[in-house]
Amino acid sequence: xxxxxxxxxxxxxxxxxxxxxxxxxxxxxxxxxxxxxxxxxxxxxxxxxxxxxxxxxxxxxxxxxxxxxxxxxxxxxxxxxxxxxxxxxxxxxxxxxxxxxxxxxxxxxxxxxxxxxxxxxxxxxxxxxxxxxxxxxxxxxxxxxxxxxxxxxxxxxxxxxxxxxxxxxxxxxxxxxxxxxxxxxxxxxxxxxxxxxxxxxxxxxxxxxxxxxxxxxxxxxxxxxxxxxxxxxxxxxxxxxxxxxxxxxxxxxxxxxxxxxxxxxxxxxxxxxxxxxxxxxxxxxxxxxxxxxxxxxxxxxxxxxxxxxxxxxxxxxxxxxxxxxxxxxxxxxxxxxxx
Numbered sequence: 001x002x003x004x005x006x007x008x009x010x011x012x013x014x015x016x017x018x019x020x021x022x023x024x025x026x027x028x029x030x031x032x033x034x035x036x037x038x039x040x041x042x043x044x045x046x047x048x049x050x051x052x053x054x055x056x057x058x059x060x061x062x063x064x065x066x067x068x069x070x071x072x073x074x075x076x077x078x079x080x081x082x083x084x085x086x087x088x089x090x091x092x093x094x095x096x097x098x099x100x101x102x103x104x105x106x107x108x109x110x111x112x113x114x115x116x117x118x119x120x121x122x123x124x125x126x127x128x129x130x131x132x133x134x135x136x137x138x139x140x141x142x143x144x145x146x147x148x149x150x151x152x153x154x155x156x157x158x159x160x161x162x163x164x165x166x167x168x169x170x171x172x173x174x175x176x177x178x179x180x181x182x183x184x185x186x187x188x189x190x191x192x193x194x195x196x197x198x199x200x201x202x203x204x205x206x207x208x209x210x211x212x213x214x215x216x217x218x219x220x221x222x223x224x225x226x227x228x229x230x231x232x233x234x235x236x237x238x239x240x241x242x243x244x245x246x247x248x249x250x251x252x253x254x255x256x257x258x259x260x261x262x263x264x265x266x267x268x269x270x271x272x273x274x275x276x277x278x279x280x281x282x283x284x285x286x287x288x289x290x291x292x293x294x295x296x297x298x299x300x301x302x303x304x305x306x307x308x309x310x311x312x313x314x315x316x317x318x319x320x321x322x323x324x325x326x327x328x329x330x331x332x333x334x335x336x337x338x339x
Contacts, residue, residue, distance in 0.1 A: 047294065099122060115133075208254045
């Protein structure tokens, strides 16, 4: 019951108990209560658990790039595609504690502006995307983040499946020994667009190199998986995320290849992969406030998230030069209405 409703109810009870007057009188107007101060719509409560003090974290510098196998016919390298692939490298820093995580985009002229942060508190099941210049944040579920980054309409995902296979492959990555496990994910999708409902099936191939180094705590590995699987963090997808956490320790390198069944492709076309690898890894103590979700002093954003101008550069210079079919990419082609 709000304070205003409570005052109205008390006033009604008092009037019912009063003796009748010979002359009617105007009922006394109750003062309107001031609205109680509280968080704005869409706001998350202050992260008091991470307001002060120090916490131990694993801190990583990571790079992500588009990896395109078989870049040219007969094994020859397509120079335009090679140049686009080399320029596609983006960098981030990551920090994970037992129960918080943060990723900071550090690439200049990228469609996600440099300094943008993605924070996560598993207790709230909300990822927080920040704008450092405006001191504002957007609180979203993993699937909402996925839809935002994909740039398409809201996608409904159902029927998740996962198969995890351990491999004997080993490597030293960022100074720690790691082993590779493969995960085959699949889910059915559907979207509502102006031209009608669409549906299909997406298959995702994940190769994950993960480490059981004694310095790296098990909860830290779980937090890394939460960042690795952002697009699958919905009620249904959580089941496969939990399966990954059971089998995978601390991820230090992973690749993701997506196949949307039904898309027309040449048989010899290779699916581009997103390859992410830790370049450095250290265990340090930091101020808890660095992982607070939302950050102290930030307010909920009032409008939708807007990407930086680099998005246009990526669309023209990178995606246009890694075509689904071999040959020269078309010039100045308008994107389709429904992505």
